[in-house]
Amino acid sequence: MKAGLPLLALAVLAACAPAAKAPVSAPTPAARPAPEAPKPLPPPPAPPSSDWMDANDTAGAWIYQNFGPGAGRRSLFSDPDDTFYFSLSCAKGLDGMKVLLSRTGRPAKRYLAMTIRTETTQRTLTAEQLGTQMVAASVPASDxxxxxxxxxxxxxxxxxxxxxxxxLPSHAEVSRLVEDCRA
Structure with missing residues (x-):
């Protein structure tokens, strides 16, 4: 019977101890609205045409125009009938010298993708409609x-x-405009 006393004492102590409480679950927070999905990025530029380097040049020629001190300069590409196609113009912007790349056409919307492809670089710029027959994008003169x-x-x-x-051919008028705009 003496061996039973320690067990009896343990049973009495266990009965006096408070019962283990079930863990209290945390209150459920109010449902938060799902974060807004990020706006989709514009589509990537079309893959380079494998034949643009082999295609015929657009008919026409470059001319360089200097409108005098403070009036600006531009290199203009037009066809033999003087139909203007593309120009590079130097202009002073709020944050330094800029080169405006302008292309004629009939834009269907206010903002369009303008992709420039060179032997070593391809870049898509956001061009903005200017009037009814022109789109233009700009880059810093140091670009x-x-x-x-x-x-x-x-x-x-x-x-x-x-x-x-x-x-378009990379003639001296293109280099001259870039150099003049950086000077």
């Missing part, structure tokens, strides 16, 4: 894209949504 255009194996391509691709 390496301009160097690629001036030195691109003799040619570069200008693609604007809904317009025929221009294959």
């Amino acid at each position: 390496p894209l301009l160097d690629a255009m001036a030195l691109s194996k003799g040619r570069f391509a200008v693609e604007v949504e809904g317009e025929k691709t221009l294959i």
Whole structure:
């Protein structure tokens, strides 16, 4: 019976101890609205046409125009009938010198993708509709894209949504405009 006393004492102590409480679950927080999905990115530029480097140049020629001190400069590409296609213009922006890339066409919307393809660089810019027959994008005068255009194996391509691709020669007028705008 003496051996039973310690067991009896343990049983009495266990009966006096408070019962283990079930864990209390935390209150359920109010449902939070799902975060907004990020806005979709614009589609990537179309893969480079495998034949743009072999396509015929757009008919026409470059001319350089200097409108005098403070009036600006531009290199203009037009066809033999003086139909303007593309230009590079130097302009002073709020944050330094800029080069405006302008392309004629009939834009279907206010903002369009303008892709410039060179031998070493491909970049898609956001071009904005200017009037009813022009779109333009700008880059800082120091942008390496301009160097690629001036030195691109003799040619570069200008693609604007809904317009025929221009294959333009990299003549001295392109380099001159870039250099003058950086000076």
